[in-house]
Each structure stands twice: as structure tokens, then as C-alpha cells.
Amino acid sequence: MGHFLVTETLIIELLLIVSLVAMAVRRLRVPYTVALVLVGLLITSQQPGQLELTPELILALFVPPLVFEAAFHIELDQLRDNLIPLLVLAVPGVLLSTLIVGLVVALGTNISLSNALVFGALIAATDPVAVVALFRAMGIPKRLTFLMEGESLFNDGTSIVVFGLALTAALSATGANTGQAGFNLVVALVDFVRISLGGLGIGLGLGWLMSRVIAQLDDYLIETTLTTVLAFGTYLVAEWLHVSGVLAVVAAGIVNGNIGPRGMSPTTRIVLFNFWEYLAFVANSLVFLLIGLDVNVQLLTAHLAPIGVAIGGVLLSRAVIVYGLTWLLNLRWRSIPLAYRHVLFWGGLRGAIGLALALSLPAAIADRELLRVMAFGVVLFTLLAQGTTMQFLLRWLKIGDRPAQVVARETRLGRLLAAQAGVRRLAELHHDGLLSDDVWAGLRDEYRQTSNRLAAEMDQLFAEHADLEREVLLQARREALRAERAALGDALRQGLLSEDVYRQLVREVDRRLEAVALISRATTPPSDASAEKAPDRGSSGHA
Amino acid sequence: MGPIVCATRGGEASRRTQEQAIALAGQKQATLIFLYIADPFTNDTLSNEMHDALVDELSQLGHQLLNIARRRAAERGVCAETVVRVGRLQEALEQFLREVHASTLVIGAPQPANREQASPPGELPVFAKHLQDTTGVEVVLVT
Numbered sequence: 001m002g003h004f005l006v007t008e009t010l011i012i013e014l015l016l017i018v019s020l021v022a023m024a025v026r027r028l029r030v031p032y033t034v035a036l037v038l039v040g041l042l043i044t045s046q047q048p049g050q051l052e053l054t055p056e057l058i059l060a061l062f063v064p065p066l067v068f069e070a071a072f073h074i075e076l077d078q079l080r081d082n083l084i085p086l087l088v089l090a091v092p093g094v095l096l097s098t099l100i101v102g103l104v105v106a107l108g109t110n111i112s113l114s115n116a117l118v119f120g121a122l123i124a125a126t127d128p129v130a131v132v133a134l135f136r137a138m139g140i141p142k143r144l145t146f147l148m149e150g151e152s153l154f155n156d157g158t159s160i161v162v163f164g165l166a167l168t169a170a171l172s173a174t175g176a177n178t179g180q181a182g183f184n185l186v187v188a189l190v191d192f193v194r195i196s197l198g199g200l201g202i203g204l205g206l207g208w209l210m211s212r213v214i215a216q217l218d219d220y221l222i223e224t225t226l227t228t229v230l231a232f233g234t235y236l237v238a239e240w241l242h243v244s245g246v247l248a249v250v251a252a253g254i255v256n257g258n259i260g261p262r263g264m265s266p267t268t269r270i271v272l273f274n275f276w277e278y279l280a281f282v283a284n285s286l287v288f289l290l291i292g293l294d295v296n297v298q299l300l301t302a303h304l305a306p307i308g309v310a311i312g313g314v315l316l317s318r319a320v321i322v323y324g325l326t327w328l329l330n331l332r333w334r335s336i337p338l339a340y341r342h343v344l345f346w347g348g349l350r351g352a353i354g355l356a357l358a359l360s361l362p363a364a365i366a367d368r369e370l371l372r373v374m375a376f377g378v379v380l381f382t383l384l385a386q387g388t389t390m391q392f393l394l395r396w397l398k399i400g401d402r403p404a405q406v407v408a409r410e411t412r413l414g415r416l417l418a419a420q421a422g423v424r425r426l427a428e429l430h431h432d433g434l435l436s437d438d439v440w441a442g443l444r445d446e447y448r449q450t451s452n453r454l455a456a457e458m459d460q461l462f463a464e465h466a467d468l469e470r471e472v473l474l475q476a477r478r479e480a481l482r483a484e485r486a487a488l489g490d491a492l493r494q495g496l497l498s499e500d501v502y503r504q505l506v507r508e509v510d511r512r513l514e515a516v517a518l519i520s521r522a523t524t525p526p527s528d529a530s531a532e533k534a535p536d537r538g539s540s541g542h543a
Numbered sequence: 544m545g546p547i548v549c550a551t552r553g554g555e556a557s558r559r560t561q562e563q564a565i566a567l568a569g570q571k572q573a574t575l576i577f578l579y580i581a582d583p584f585t586n587d588t589l590s591n592e593m594h595d596a597l598v599d600e601l602s603q604l605g606h607q608l609l610n611i612a613r614r615r616a617a618e619r620g621v622c623a624e625t626v627v628r629v630g631r632l633q634e635a636l637e638q639f640l641r642e643v644h645a646s647t648l649v650i651g652a653p654q655p656a657n658r659e660q661a662s663p664p665g666e667l668p669v670f671a672k673h674l675q676d677t678t679g680v681e682v683v684l685v686t
Contacts, residue, residue, distance in 0.1 A: 467557075
């Protein structure tokens with residue numbers, strides 16, 4: 001009982017710190033996750049050794065909700081559009097990163113090549129959570145955010161698989177008595193495919209199965225609970241079957257996120273999305289706080305040279321992958337603009353997966369402590385140096401800049417809505433006898449003048465930028481179609497529609513939504529116009 | 544006198560193009576027709592159902608845009624008709640101009656910085672000249 005209370009108190013303390021940091025960063029221009037690491041560092045410098053970050057804690061407890069939540073929000077259309085670059089970055093990208101970092105570390109330190117390759121694999125997974133929050137705040141184009149998040153989602157899984165293979169190779173190279181057979185490249189490649197595809201297959205299967213079960217229910221509590229079972233259960237089942245647990249969760253999340261919500265009521269959808277948002281927030285916050293708490297500053301300062309080499313290797317590998325592989329991709333597939341590549345390069349932060357793998361290194365591996373310190377050093381550097389400077393890079397590249405007319409429309413619209421709300425409230429006060437006729441008349445006239453002026457300004461804006469008007473029409477159409485879709489779901493649940501008719505009608509609405517998205521993509525001058533080339537399919541038109 | 548046709552699709556230049564067409568129709572006391580051509584994008588990967596949905600949505604957008612244009616014309620005392628056609632831009636435009644025996648076609652040229660233009664700015668005058676030669680309709684290019 002005493003142990004339970006200690007654990008409970010500790011969790012409450014951590015959640016309180018997380019909340020305080022979250023509140024504080026609203027006023028500061030520091031990414032939330034970076035602030036958590038800094039606070040963790042501050043606490044551990046005062047009271048070292050309070051908490052231990054274990055690989056099991058990260059991989060089995062924190063990673064499934066983080067990965068599931070991210071995968072749950074991936075739209076199949078977006079995935080289809082960007083699948084090739086994502087796969088290239090996540091598979092050859094991870095292999096290339098492992099090799100380059102391994103070679104640099106082996107050449108720049110006294111670590112053997114086989115152990116350096118283990119380090120290359122464990123540090124290969126990117127974790128852009130610190131910058132993605134910034135992307136959302138700055139209104140960065142969806143495609144760039146998607147590339148960043150999608151790459152991370154898939155390379156988490158592949159880096160774990162590659163790490164396992166590299167570790168086997170390193171242990172057999174050093175002749176460690178691990179009970180494992182010697183390393184064989186062909187066997188390793190077959191294992192890579194088996195573990196990856198096996199994980200994806202299990203995730204697809206369980207994700208689909210759970211979506212079918214959820215489709216039969218209309219109880220948001222049970223449905224939410226089942227998604228929790230899916231996220232954690234898929235990981236455990238896959239690991240139990242010796243295939244990739246992370247890739248299994250990715251696949252389950254994508255399937256469940258795209259099929260599951262179709263059969264859900266609006267209430268369930270809202271509860272589910274809020275629940276997973278909260279769970280991911282807590283998991284993410286605790287991971288980064290624990291990273292800060294687990295850092296041994298003295299050890300870091302004692303190994304600055306190898307950490308510097310590791311950072312150099314990581315940056316070099318990132319440059320080769322981002323600029324080299326995407327250059328090859330641009331020859332054949334939809335182009336990734338140069339400005340995006342700069343962001344992908346500098347946004348290649350490292351995080352929880354790298355640390356979890358470093359912490360899971362077996363005692364039999366030589367230089368284990370040094371490899372762990374290097375991993376912490378790289379993670380800290382990417383978070384503190386790259387994470388905090390990303391906003392300047394984005395501004396310099398003008399990626400977050402939205403067209404002036406769009407900002408002007410929103411500003412005027414906001415002022416117009418505010419003025420209308422103000423006059424409504426004054427009318428209520430006047431109606432309740434709290435405002436005299438004279439005061440009310442004076443205020444009302446002033447508000448009317450403001451409203452009329454803003455409406456005229458909006459009209460002028462539309463006259464100068466007629467394309468805004470078309471975008472407003474497309475936005476309105478999207479909203480109407482979403483409402484139609486929700487209404488069909490309600491009609492199905494009320495028994496007004498049969499399952500077959502519902503599916504047919506929803507497919508029609510979905511096609512229309514896709515058509516509107518196609519029109520919007522092909523004709524709108526969006527905020528990413530400055531960086532992204534027009535899609536290949538150009539719309540014909542005149543004015 | 545044949546009607547004045549104003550081909551528009553709600554792009555950056557559409558408002559000034561419409562304004563000019565309205566002014567021209569008022570001045571010449573001619574019938575004004577706002578025309579929108581729903582030209583589905585060249586995309587072989589679209590299924591037939593998706594292609595149909597795209598044409599429908601383009602046509603619907605066209606109707607909405609033209610209704611706004613017609614209201615603006617009415618505010619200036621000009622009565623306008625609206626027509627939405629589906630097809631390849633050039634062919635559909637030529638065919639429509641012949642069908643209604645148009646006297647003038649008013650089209651807009653987007654600002655060079657605007658990425659959505661269908662053809663580079665230099666090609667628009669060529670396009671206008673080609674239309675004029677093949678249909679005999681006077682083409683007014685609004686920049």
C-alpha cells in the first residue's frame with residue numbers, strides 16, 4: 001500500500017509539473033517539449049537520481065498511445081499521395097542513416113564499427129513532436145507537417161527493427177555469449193522484411209477487426225475503451241509474436257482512424273478524439289519530462305567529444321537523406337520543394353525511441369555507457385538547438401507566411417463578428433432596462449457604422465482578390481458536405497437508413513468531398529504557394 | 544447585335560473582368576451572358592465515379608460564382624444570363640460563342656504572380672487572337 005501511495009504521489013507530482021510547464025510556455029516562445037526537458041534537467045540538478053527511465057516504460061507504455069494517436073489522424077488520401085516519399089525516408093533513409101552515423105562514429109571515436117552501427121540504428125528514428133506543435137501554431141502547410149509526422153511514424157518502427165539486427169551483428173562480432181546465432185546478412189534482411197511486414201500485417205488485421213466490432217456498437221465509453229485495448233494490445237500481441245510492435249500500432253491506428261469513425265456517432269467521435277488527444281499529451285509530456293530528469297549532466301560534460309562526433313554524424317546523415325533521397329524522389333514523384341527539404345533536414349529531431357533503445361542496450365555490448373551518453377547528448381542537442389531555432393528557419397524561408405489578403409479577410413471577418421456580438425449584447429442590456437435609450441442609440445449607431453465599414457472593406461477585399469470569394473464558396477461547400485455526412489450517420493443510427501443505403505450515400509458524399517479538395521488544391525493560392533510547386537494537374541481557366 | 548459573353552471562373556482577375564463586361568453591356572445595350580466552363584482536370588487516375596463527382600462540383604461552383612456575378616450586374620441595372628458548360632476550355636468556349644452568335648468575348652488575364660493561371664501570360668494574347676480568328680468574335684482581354 002505504501003509503495004502504491006508513493007507511486008501515486010509521484011505521478012500526481014509529474015502531472016502537476018507538466019501542467020505548470022504547459023501554462024508557462026503559453027507566455028514564452030519555447031517549444032513545450034523543450035521546456036519540459038529543461039525543467040526536468042533543472043529538477044535533476046537539484047535532486048539527482050529520483051526517477052529511472054526504462055526502455056519498457058517508454059516502448060510499452062508511452063509509445064503505443066503516441067503512435068496510435070498520430071496514426072489515427074492520418075488520412076488515407078494524404079497517405080496515398082505521399083506514400084512513396086514516406087517509405088523512402090523510412091526504409092532506405094533509416095538504413096542509410098544507420099550506415100553514415102555508424103561510419104562517422106567509428107572514425108571519430110574509439111568505438112568499434114559494429115557498435116557504432118548499433119548507435120547509428122538506435123538514433124535513426126526522428127521525433128519531430130517539438131517542431132510539429134510549432135508547425136500547427138504557425139499554420140505551416142499540411143503536406144510538410146504530414147511528411148514530417150509520417151516519416152517519424154514509419155521510421156520509429158524500422159529503426160527498432162534495424163537496431164535489433166545491428167545489435168545481433170555487434171554481439172556476434174564481439175563473440176558475446178548471448179545464446180544467439182552468428183550474424184548473417186541474408187538472414188538479417190529476411191528478418192527485416194518478416195518483422196516489418198509481420199507487424200504491419202498484425203496491425204492491419206487487428207485494426208480492421210476492431211473497427212468491425214466498433215461499427216456494431218453505439219456506446220462511446222465502450223468504443224473508446226476498445227480503441228485503448230487496440231492500441232496497447234496490438235503492440236503486445238506483435239511483440240509476443242516477435243514482429244514489430246510499433247509498426248503494428250501504426251497500421252492499427254491508420255485502419256481504425258479511417259474505418260472506425262465512419263460507423264461512430266458524432267458524440268463518440270468527439271469523445272474519442274478528445275480522449276486520444278489527452279492521452280497523447282500526457283504520454284508525450286511525461287516522456288520529455290523524464291528525459292530531462294534522467295539526464296546525467298556530469299556524464300554529458302565528460303564526453304563532449306564523442307557526443308560532438310555523434311551530432312556531426314546525425315546531421316550529416318540527415319543531410320544526405322533529406323537532400324539526396326528527396327532529390328531522387330523529385331525526379332519521378334511529386335516534388336518536395338527545396339524549402340521543405342531545409343525544414344525536413346533541420347526538423348529531424350531525435351527523441352523517445354532513440355533513448356528507449358539506448359537504455360535497452362544489453363550489458364554484454366562494449367561501450368554501453370558511452371553509447372547511452374551519446375544518445376542523450378544527441379537528443380538534447382536536437383531538442384535544444386534545432387527545436388528552439390526552427391521558428392526562425394520557418395520565418396526565413398517564409399513557409400508559414402499566409403497571403404496578405406487571406407489574413408486581411410480573416411482579420412476583418414473577426415472584427416465584424418466581434419462587432420455583431422457586441423451590438424447583440426448591448427441590445428440585450430437595453431432590452432433588460434440596463435441601458436438608457438440615449439446611451440443605447442449612441443452605441444448602436446457607432447456599432448452600425450463599424451459593421452458597415454467592415455462589410456464595405458470585405459467587399460473591397462473581394463473585389464481586389466476575387467479568388468478569395470471562390471475559396472469562401474469552396475469552404476462553405478466543404479462544411480455543407482461534412483454536415484451531410486454527419487446527418488447520414490445519425491439517420492443510420494436512428495434506423496432511418498439501411499446499412500447498404502448509408503454506405504452508398506456516404507461514398508457519394510466522400511467522393512464530393514474529394515472533388516472539392518481537388519478543385520481547391522488545383523485553383524487556390526494557399527499559404528504554401530510560396531514554397532510548393534503547383535500540382536501537375538493544372539486547371540484550365542480564364543479569369 | 545450579338546450578346547457579350549464574359550467567361551469567368553472566379554479567379555484572381557474575375558471581378559475586374561466581370562466589371563468590364565457589365566460596363567460594356569450597359570454601354571452597348573447588349574445582352575450579357577456570364578459563362579463558366581467546368582473543365583475537369585486531366586487526370587487519368589480518376590475513376591469514372593470520381594470524374595463525375597468532380598464535374599458536378601465544378602458545375603455547382605460555377606453556378607454559385609455566376610449567380611454572384613449576375614447579382615452584381617443587376618445592381619448596375621444590367622440584366623445578365625448565366626450558363627455553365629462542361630468540356631475542354633477552348634473547344635467549349637468556341638462552340639458556345641458560335642452557338643449564341645456572340646459579338647464580344649470578355650476574358651481576364653490573371654496577375655503574373657498568380658500561380659493558378661492556365662497558361663503563361665504570354666500565351667493569353669495568342670489564345671485570344673486564335674479565338675478571334677476562328678470565331679470572328681471580338682475578344683477583350685482584361686488585365
